[in-house]
Amino acid sequence: MPELxxxxxxxxxxxxxxxxxxxxxxxVGKPLRWPLGIEPNALVGRQVQVVRRxxxxxxxxxxQGLLLLHLGMSGSLSFVQQAPEPGKHDHFDLQxxxxxxxxxxxxxxxxxVFADSEDDSQAQKLLGKLGVExxxxxxxxxxxxxxxxQRRAPIKQVLLAGDVVVGVGNIxxxxxxxxxxxxxxxxxxxxxxxxxxxxxxxxxxxxxxxxEKGGSTLRDFSNAHGESGYFQLEAMVYGRDxxxxxxxxxxxxxxxxxxRSTFFCPQCQKP
DNA sequence: AAAAGCCCCTGGATGC
DNA sequence: TGCATCCAGGGGCTTT
Numbered sequence: 001m002p003e004l005x006x007x008x009x010x011x012x013x014x015x016x017x018x019x020x021x022x023x024x025x026x027x028v029g030k031p032l033r034w035p036l037g038i039e040p041n042a043l044v045g046r047q048v049q050v051v052r053r054x055x056x057x058x059x060x061x062x063x064q065g066l067l068l069l070h071l072g073m074s075g076s077l078s079f080v081q082q083a084p085e086p087g088k089h090d091h092f093d094l095q096x097x098x099x100x101x102x103x104x105x106x107x108x109x110x111x112x113v114f115a116d117s118e119d120d121s122q123a124q125k126l127l128g129k130l131g132v133e134x135x136x137x138x139x140x141x142x143x144x145x146x147x148x149x150q151r152r153a154p155i156k157q158v159l160l161a162g163d164v165v166v167g168v169g170n171i172x173x174x175x176x177x178x179x180x181x182x183x184x185x186x187x188x189x190x191x192x193x194x195x196x197x198x199x200x201x202x203x204x205x206x207x208x209x210x211x212e213k214g215g216s217t218l219r220d221f222s223n224a225h226g227e228s229g230y231f232q233l234e235a236m237v238y239g240r241d242x243x244x245x246x247x248x249x250x251x252x253x254x255x256x257x258x259x260r261s262t263f264f265c266p267q268c269q270k271p
Numbered sequence: 272a273a274a275a276g277c278c279c280c281t282g283g284a285t286g287c
Numbered sequence: 288t289g290c291a292t293c294c295a296g297g298g299g300c301t302t303t
Contacts, residue, residue: 003296033279073297107280109297153274169296218296258275
């Protein structure tokens, strides 16, 4: 579910409220993707400092170490003063002096991992190969083009891989490629400098807009306040198989690339 | 090195 | 409130 916009919207919805809180108890439910990596009780008494984001990971800095949170496909966080009894899909609770941060994740592809520092091997295994942040200043079109030229895979799959640029998942990859007028099957290495620059711009544009709209709520995404997102209403191609292109009226096509669905307009998007 | 497949897991939608 | 099948916003790991 959660791509960069959903993760960022989630972060914004609780970061200020949890900053400075002291951890009072930790509850773990069913196993998530990876073990926590620390005895839960060892976190009690530590203080939450800031909540950052790297790609689709949330980094919760503590006064000693940090927690890496990933929402996987179906995860969402809530942060409330008084948490109700945990439901069957509530698999992690961080009860603090300011409220309880709770991870709900039916499919359990998500994770909460403790690391002593961002540089240690535990954290680097997850963060080490991540590409550039698309909403940060160091995402520049020429560098982007130079990276793409070395990849022969279809551009959609290069975007999803996350080692060139992070945060672009299945929805926003299709949307950005539509905005850029690029066919998702085009080999990344065949993109000209101007087309790469156009894609670079489209990625920034679509992600920023999605953050503004609170992310996309397709089935059940909500931020830590429980609020839905509305970007899906603005989707140009994602989930619109067979429907008319909003620009030219041509039916949108759905294909599969690397076991993921891809949507594009055969008229507006050139190989 | 890069690319392609596989798989983790649950639940909703659809078809029979 | 039957059963089988397919699909879903991710990504690490293994194999080519």
